[in-house]
Amino acid sequence: MKAKVLVTGGTGYIGSHTIIDLIESGYDVICADNGINSDRSSLIAVKEITGVSVPYFHVDLCDKNASEAIFMQHPDISGVIHFAALKAVGESVEKPVLYFRNNLESLINVIDLSIKYNVKSFIFSSSCTVYGDVTQSPVDESTPLMEAASPYGRTKQVGEQIIMDCMKNSDTKSILLRYFNPAGAHPSGLLGESPSNPPQNLVPVITETAIGKRNKMTVFGNDYPTRDGSCIRDYIHVCDLARAHTLALQYVFDGKQNIQTEVFNIGIGNGLTVLEIIKAFEKVSGVALQYEIGGRRAGDIMAIFSDHTKAKQLLGWEPKYGVDDIMSTAWTWEKNRSK
Numbered sequence: 001m002k003a004k005v006l007v008t009g010g011t012g013y014i015g016s017h018t019i020i021d022l023i024e025s026g027y028d029v030i031c032a033d034n035g036i037n038s039d040r041s042s043l044i045a046v047k048e049i050t051g052v053s054v055p056y057f058h059v060d061l062c063d064k065n066a067s068e069a070i071f072m073q074h075p076d077i078s079g080v081i082h083f084a085a086l087k088a089v090g091e092s093v094e095k096p097v098l099y100f101r102n103n104l105e106s107l108i109n110v111i112d113l114s115i116k117y118n119v120k121s122f123i124f125s126s127s128c129t130v131y132g133d134v135t136q137s138p139v140d141e142s143t144p145l146m147e148a149a150s151p152y153g154r155t156k157q158v159g160e161q162i163i164m165d166c167m168k169n170s171d172t173k174s175i176l177l178r179y180f181n182p183a184g185a186h187p188s189g190l191l192g193e194s195p196s197n198p199p200q201n202l203v204p205v206i207t208e209t210a211i212g213k214r215n216k217m218t219v220f221g222n223d224y225p226t227r228d229g230s231c232i233r234d235y236i237h238v239c240d241l242a243r244a245h246t247l248a249l250q251y252v253f254d255g256k257q258n259i260q261t262e263v264f265n266i267g268i269g270n271g272l273t274v275l276e277i278i279k280a281f282e283k284v285s286g287v288a289l290q291y292e293i294g295g296r297r298a299g300d301i302m303a304i305f306s307d308h309t310k311a312k313q314l315l316g317w318e319p320k321y322g323v324d325d326i327m328s329t330a331w332t333w334e335k336n337r338s339k
């Protein structure tokens with residue numbers, strides 16, 4: 001029998017790509033989302049790509065009773081991948097209460113239910129933001145966590161702690177995946193990032209500018225002490241990231257995890273500046289991007305990129321896609337969704 005996996009935040013960007021990887025790896029998937037930053041069109045794309053119609057629960061995971069109804073209907077859920085969260089760093093600076101309430105209440109409910117319904121494997125969407133304003137990169141999982149640079153980052157730091165405390169004496173094993181900067185789209189051109197709120201991440205802002213949805217874009221700061229003055233990040237293709245979730249689940253199901261909570265960095269392993277990313281896009285698309293240099297943005301740190309040796313060694317995970325693939329798939333997706 002196929003193992004059943006609940007994907008929360010599953011109509012969102014990373015969740016929907018992960019659902020495809022799970023289905024292609026033989027899992028039975030159900031999805032829960034409240035549509036605050038996505039809609040069900042991503043599940044239509046999932047069906048086109050995989051042929052599978054994924055059961056969908058329209059639920060605010062801050063509502064414990066509504067969330068429990070999913071587990072009551074599917075008491076055989078053996079894995080949970082918890083993506084559901086608000087994720088805009090800038091918005092979290094303006095609305096910290098919204099971020100703490102939404103991201104932590106939903107997390108606590110999903111943990112509580114996972115333990116109650118004997119879920120074996122719980123995977124959490126953490127983020128490199130937990131490392132805070134680091135002074136050196138690459139960072140590995142033993143790099144000490146600094147003060148979070150935003151309330152969003154703090155929801156991930158606190159979320160990790162809550163998971164470790166709650167899972168300690170339970171039968172549920174958890175994995176914290178610290179993503180770096182997910183970007184790109186499914187190679188089919190049928191699925192990609194399609195947020196309900198205006199995107200703040202660099203790559204969708206670039207493609208929206210290139211297609212004319214925005215007149216021009218802003219590079220936030222060119223006075224950082226980096227090679228060209230703009231911030232450095234580690235861009236990881238969303239399909240590589242999706243794969244890491246399936247491997248993490250499998251790691252627990254195969255009995256390979258000996259401790260209650262394990263942590264992995266999921267990034268490409270080197271850094272590119274914002275201006276280098278813009279150039280990479282221009283090269284792949286042939287479009288000259290309209291951009292201006294603005295001031296630094298609240299909550300942004302200068303530079304961070306990953307050491308992903310641990311994920312490679314223990315999960316057998318390795319990124320397959322590079323920056324050109326990120327740009328070409330993101331650009332194809334933008335052109336398709338704008339039709």
Ligand SMILES: NC(=O)c1ccc[n+]([C@@H]2O[C@H](COP(=O)([O-])OP(=O)(O)OC[C@H]3O[C@@H](n4cnc5c(N)ncnc54)[C@H](O)[C@@H]3O)[C@@H](O)[C@H]2O)c1
Nearest residue numbers: 009012013014033034035036037038060061084085125127
């Ligand atoms: N995209 C990134 O740059 C990035 C980087 C690091 C970590 N993450 C984390 O990965 C996860 C997924 O990110 P994404 O890029 O796919 O974002 P996304 O906004 O596309 O997906 C998140 C989904 O969660 C849903 N959601 C939010 N609050 C909910 C609630 N209370 N109940 C039910 N559904 C709710 C939203 O509607 C959305 O579909 C998030 O936890 C995010 O913090 C994202």
